[in-house]
Amino acid sequence: MVGFGREPELMEIPEPVPGPGEVVIKVGGAGACHSDLHILYELDASAVWQLPMTLGHETAGWVHSLGPGVEGLGEGDPVAVYGAWGCGLCRRCAVGIENYCERPSLVGGGGLGLDGGMADYLLVPHQRHLVPLPEGLDPAVAAPLTDAGLTPYHAIRRSWPKLTPDATCVLIGVGGLGHVGVQITRATTAAQVIAVDVKPEALELARKVGAHHAVLSNDTAAEAVRELTGGRGADVVIDFVGATATMTLARAVARTMADVTIVGIGGGEIPLGFFSQPYEVSIATTYWGSRPELSELLALAAGGQVSSERSLYSLDDAARAYRDLHDGVVTGRAVVVP
Ligand SMILES: [Zn+2]
Numbered sequence: 370m371v372g373f374g375r376e377p378e379l380m381e382i383p384e385p386v387p388g389p390g391e392v393v394i395k396v397g398g399a400g401a402c403h404s405d406l407h408i409l410y411e412l413d414a415s416a417v418w419q420l421p422m423t424l425g426h427e428t429a430g431w432v433h434s435l436g437p438g439v440e441g442l443g444e445g446d447p448v449a450v451y452g453a454w455g456c457g458l459c460r461r462c463a464v465g466i467e468n469y470c471e472r473p474s475l476v477g478g479g480g481l482g483l484d485g486g487m488a489d490y491l492l493v494p495h496q497r498h499l500v501p502l503p504e505g506l507d508p509a510v511a512a513p514l515t516d517a518g519l520t521p522y523h524a525i526r527r528s529w530p531k532l533t534p535d536a537t538c539v540l541i542g543v544g545g546l547g548h549v550g551v552q553i554t555r556a557t558t559a560a561q562v563i564a565v566d567v568k569p570e571a572l573e574l575a576r577k578v579g580a581h582h583a584v585l586s587n588d589t590a591a592e593a594v595r596e597l598t599g600g601r602g603a604d605v606v607i608d609f610v611g612a613t614a615t616m617t618l619a620r621a622v623a624r625t626m627a628d629v630t631i632v633g634i635g636g637g638e639i640p641l642g643f644f645s646q647p648y649e650v651s652i653a654t655t656y657w658g659s660r661p662e663l664s665e666l667l668a669l670a671a672g673g674q675v676s677s678e679r680s681l682y683s684l685d686d687a688a689r690a691y692r693d694l695h696d697g698v699v700t701g702r703a704v705v706v707p
């Protein structure tokens with residue numbers, strides 16, 4: 370990333386050298402995320418971020434070199450990088466919830482203020498950010514799961530108690546995160562899964578990866594979901610878009626005591642009042658997931674129950690990956706493999 374509001378460029382930079390406690394990873398795959406487009410074209414962090422910065426916050430690879438004092442890892446070990454780098458000491462960080470670090474001024478991450486994974490090598494500032502890959506899981510397969518998988522995993526996992534075998538989970542938006550969300554819900558619960566999207570191809574993908582029903586998002590979508598749930602509505606609704614229209618739909622299909630979780634950063638807003646939703650509906654936003662959850666998700670992926678659809682790009686072609694993402698023509702997740 371060479372400037373705010375500018376296309377990324379391929380640049381030659383020195384190979385990182387790990388200092389005390391640090392680890393350098395040889396990158397095996399780095400996912401391109403929609404939030405990178407937000408970082409490139411909408412965010413203005415020029416006051417806090419120094420450019421140029423290497424993009425990429427979904428990375429997996431192999432341990433390349435260890436700084437002084439790093440123990441328990443060996444050169445060539447396959448690892449996924451837990452991408453939210455918090456302070457490591459606050460109450461949230463202490464239990465691996467670094468995505469909600471309570472000292473946000475210290476929070477960064479590779480590709481989020483510090484150099485990220487769209488490179489041959491990635492400097493990781495502490496070994497606690499590394500999660501060993503289970504046997505048989507390729508880094509290029511694991512990379513997109515560190516965000517596009519972990520984010521839906523956390524959103525679904527927190528609502529597990531409500532996803533009983535007679536419950537319904539509605540997932541709105543079957544893109545990079547949503548299609549993984551469908552698989553996670555199927556693999557970890559016995560609930561009925563209904564996917565909603567505006568694109569027929571996305572509905573096809575939803576069915577292919579295990580959704581029981583796929584509903585086109587239009588004026589009658591809420592009615593269609595009600596019908597599929599015997600008139601009751603959904604126990605859990607996860608909105609991977611976060612636009613006003615999808616948030617309105619999410620609330621419209623919620624049953625009493627439902628969880629409505631907004632994951633997408635679509636910039637939408639809906640008014641909140643006592644009678645604006647059924648009784649005891651909880652509305653929450655979530656951001657990313659915890660390190661223990663990443664370990665659980667990688668175990669699911671190694672067992673073949675969850676995988677992200679991928680379109681592979683070479684490092685030379687990384688800028689095109691972002692262009693394709695911007696134009697909405699990427700199937701699944703764009704993953705750069707150096
Ligand atoms: Zn992301």
Ligand SMILES: [Zn+2]
Pocket residue numbers: 455456457458459460461462467469470471472
């Ligand atoms: Zn912290």
